[in-house]
Amino acid sequence: MSDEPESGAPATTRPEPSRSEEVAALRPVYQADLAKGLDRFFEAPRTTCPWCGSARLKTRLRTTDLLQHKPGRFVLDRCQDCRHTFQNPRLSDEGLEFYYRDFYDGLGEKQLGNTFAGRTTMYRRRAESLLPFASAPKNWLDVGTGHGHFCESARTVYPGTTFDGLDFTDGAELAERAGRVERGYRGSFPDLAPGLAGHYDVVSMFHYLEHSTEPDLELTAAHQAIRPGGHLLIEVPDPDSRYARLLGRFWLPWLQPQHLHFVPVDNLRNRLTDLGFTVLAEQHAEPHDPVDLLAATWLCLDSAAPRDNLPWLPTPPGALSRVLRGAMVIAGIPALILGTLLDRFAVKPLSHRLGVSNAYRLLARRD
The missing domain is CATH 3.40.50.150 (Vaccinia Virus protein VP39)
Structure with missing residues (x-):
């Protein structure tokens, strides 16, 4: 018997997978990547500025991935001579692929x-x-x-x-x-x-x-x-x-x-x-x-709240975590609104003057 639809009958289309289904499908791939360790995602640290060659470097910032919450810690160094700031150690080609994956596409x-x-x-x-x-x-x-x-x-x-x-x-x-x-x-x-x-x-x-x-x-x-x-x-x-x-x-x-x-x-x-x-x-x-205060408020809130369902986490969040995350986001809405108002109406007209x-x-x- 043929699997083709009868003549004139509309072909059935498979519904797009839900986000939960997409995350579940991606989780084994990410867990396999992470099982190999994070060291391969970074090059050797630099001892000189990539812009001017100076060896007078100072750490400016240490942080984590605050947007996707992929594992890893990142350092920004600043050249004391030309003021160029750069990631050190820099992501390797494997690291760039890993941290860009599922962000823009x-x-x-x-x-x-x-x-x-x-x-x-x-x-x-x-x-x-x-x-x-x-x-x-x-x-x-x-x-x-x-x-x-x-x-x-x-x-x-x-x-x-x-x-x-x-x-x-x-x-x-x-x-x-x-x-x-x-x-x-x-x-x-x-x-x-x-x-x-x-x-x-x-x-x-x-x-x-x-x-x-x-x-x-x-x-x-x-x-x-x-x-x-x-x-x-x-x-x-x-x-x-x-x-x-x-x-x-x-x-x-x-x-x-x-x-x-x-x-x-x-x-x-x-x-x-x-x-x-x-x-x-x-x-x-x-x-x-004009998004600095709004974005900073959201990044603080998102960092404090339990994680969303993400494929680079070993297991999906439980019901209690989902409820707590939702409650924290709702509680933070007034702060997000205030940040938006300050960004657009108080700071934007004076942004250059205020530096x-x-x-x-x-x-x-x-x-």
Whole structure:
């Protein structure tokens, strides 16, 4: 007897698995990974600054994974000469795969996709920051594009521009299939740049450089991909923000263990100049994302509450843990609301004056 549906009968579709089913399916894989130990997820510690080579290093921060709660402890060191802050020891290739897995794709794809999709105003403002210097670029490459939501919004500002995206996760491929980018490149920008030499009028890196293992190679790749006279637009967390000190490990832009490098603005300006760029604009207030107090409140609350059902935990939480977690989250709602109000209405208008802007943006022209 044939297993095919009768002619004209609708084919049955298998329902998507629930989150609990997805977690249960992933748990044996994660437990097998963790059984091999965490040492392989880290390189040997550095004794010199990766930016300037100085040996004068000082520990700035020790923390855990406050977002996914994957096991491990992470250290950020700060160079006493150039002020560059970096993860030390740095994640190895195996570590990068382990800690990125199920964050932007897989288990976390839907949640992160919805979060990014809802930030259209921020994306438009990023795109508009180029308008005084280039009103109609022919083609634009967004490096670290994620699911391509920036390109989708930027197209409303530059309707005649072709937008491509590049990412080392499958986000670029998802963005291409969704029509948010014309071409989605998956892989390493330094590896792909020779094939893109001189092709783009604009290359953007929005909160990408801090994820890269070698920021200098990424900047060199950008110089290679941009035609002479084209522009590079970079936005990164500002390690000199006062919030970085006041909120400690609960400052969201630390984002351990994903963020590997935190470059002070003077360092980045100087490196771009050395590569053959002219910095045209520097912004601090404009790229500030007013979420610091809300995020810090949530990270504190989430750290104190019992864990959610996560596949890297050996067993799912019991009924009592689930009830207690729900009760703590509900009890924390007033604090979350207060943090939101302070972020948006009290701090945001004064963020640059108070020195708490959590990001900066540089626009540079390739000479």
